[in-house]
Amino acid sequence: MYNRFPSDLHRSACGPEIDGGVSDKFRFFAAHKAEFDTLFIGSSRIYFQISPAIFDRVTRENGMPTHSFNFGIGGMYLPETGYLLEQILKLKPHNLRWVFVEYDDLQTKWSLENQTSRRALYWADWKRVSLLLRKLTDTGTGPPRLPSLTKFRDIVLRQENEKNTRSLLTFYATQFEKNSTNVARAADILDHFLGRDTNERLARYLGEASDGYVTRPNRMSPSQAAVYERTLAATMAQIGTRPLSSYTIEAYRQCAQEVRNIGATPIFLVTPSMTQIDIATENTGLPGVVMAFNNPGTYPELYRSDVRRDGQHLTKSGAEEFTRIVAANFVELAQAGEIN
Numbered sequence: 001m002y003n004r005f006p007s008d009l010h011r012s013a014c015g016p017e018i019d020g021g022v023s024d025k026f027r028f029f030a031a032h033k034a035e036f037d038t039l040f041i042g043s044s045r046i047y048f049q050i051s052p053a054i055f056d057r058v059t060r061e062n063g064m065p066t067h068s069f070n071f072g073i074g075g076m077y078l079p080e081t082g083y084l085l086e087q088i089l090k091l092k093p094h095n096l097r098w099v100f101v102e103y104d105d106l107q108t109k110w111s112l113e114n115q116t117s118r119r120a121l122y123w124a125d126w127k128r129v130s131l132l133l134r135k136l137t138d139t140g141t142g143p144p145r146l147p148s149l150t151k152f153r154d155i156v157l158r159q160e161n162e163k164n165t166r167s168l169l170t171f172y173a174t175q176f177e178k179n180s181t182n183v184a185r186a187a188d189i190l191d192h193f194l195g196r197d198t199n200e201r202l203a204r205y206l207g208e209a210s211d212g213y214v215t216r217p218n219r220m221s222p223s224q225a226a227v228y229e230r231t232l233a234a235t236m237a238q239i240g241t242r243p244l245s246s247y248t249i250e251a252y253r254q255c256a257q258e259v260r261n262i263g264a265t266p267i268f269l270v271t272p273s274m275t276q277i278d279i280a281t282e283n284t285g286l287p288g289v290v291m292a293f294n295n296p297g298t299y300p301e302l303y304r305s306d307v308r309r310d311g312q313h314l315t316k317s318g319a320e321e322f323t324r325i326v327a328a329n330f331v332e333l334a335q336a337g338e339i340n
Contacts, residue, residue: 018118020073021205022084028206029069033093038068040212041085042102045271045312047072049319050100050326052211058327064334066098070212075119077107078251079132083123086258098330098339099259103268103290104276106248108136108168115171124175127254132172135247136165217316218309225305231274232303232311236296241280249285256287265340267330270294272302272322274311289339291329299325 017023029036040050052068059066071088073080081101089096110120134140137147137155147155155165207214220228252268259266266288270276273294281292296303302325307318314322333339 018122020075020119022073022076022119022122024202024205025071025073025212026084026087028202028210028212029071029088029093030091032069033091034095036067036069036093037095037097038066038100039071039088039093039096039098040068040100040269041071041081041088042073042100042269042271043076043081043104044072044074045273046070046100046102046269047074047212048214048216049271049314049322051213051320051323053209053213054320054323055327055330058324059331062328062331064331068211070207072102072212077102077104078248079106079128080119080123082251082255083125083128085255089258089262092262094262096262096264098265098267100267100269100291100326101252101255101259103244103252103270103279103281103292104248105244105279106131106135106251108132109164110171121175121179124172124179126176129172129176131247131251133169135245136169136172141246141250215316215319216309216313219315220305220308220310224310225308228274228305228308228311232296235274235277238278241278243280244284252286252288260287267291267339269326272296272299272314289333291326291333293322293325301325 018026038052038055040046040052047070050070050072052070055068056066071084073084076084085099085101131141138151139145139147155169158164158166202210205214206212256266268284268286268288268290270279270281270290270292271294276294277296279292279294281290281294284290293299293302301307302314302318302322307315307321309315309318330339
């Protein structure tokens, strides 16, 4: 059976074209995989905020040289991240030593406007879809079981918090079926010939240094900054943290195992985002180090309004500072033997 994922691009003359820069970055990494020993993968909070050039400079200056690549993709979260990571590792990048994976909750919602895109389809294998179905029905990560009668009733009748669950269950089951039965193959062939890389297209997704990092220099307006600062103060005043779901932890365990299977080390990275301030990062049960930058008290330089584009993202100068801090922390942990 033909499986519709980007790794077909280096095996087939007519591989599918995945939008958002997925295919472009995949082809580039496949062609240069022997050059990199460090990989960053995640959403726009990786894509626009981790500069491999700066990361490599800091590690080199501290006696631990690296050559890194930014595989951030706008709007990419679990489970897509896990799937794409597996396809990258199937390329057998033998020199890869460290893989930074963005740490955030498993997403069950997919925006309506993007539900018909290939981005919403190519990763929908049973490993990913079954975990989403389990989370939506709250049936745990152990042996398969049916949802409780109460949960089942609420889903069927669209009660309270389950108003959209039935639609999501149908959507993901349909995506899995489409992916398994090779729907839209003809469109994939057409896109192969119409969507080839150009210098302009590569620069758009790979950045000026062809390392996967793209800058976003704009800043918040004064009024936006005022709202941001009030929201930040209110968020910091709240007490307590929230652990990520058992389904999220299971997805990250799968990621970690795939990374370790090729002899590399997984590192989970919590970015300085307003939505991640309350994420618990201790005693996670993950088989890997968690590097967390979601505490404004510890890293105030990453939360000042003058280095923010919005609550989720940093400016160019903020991203450069964030990269330096990540690199310095990485070197410190590695030299202390906490990252193998």
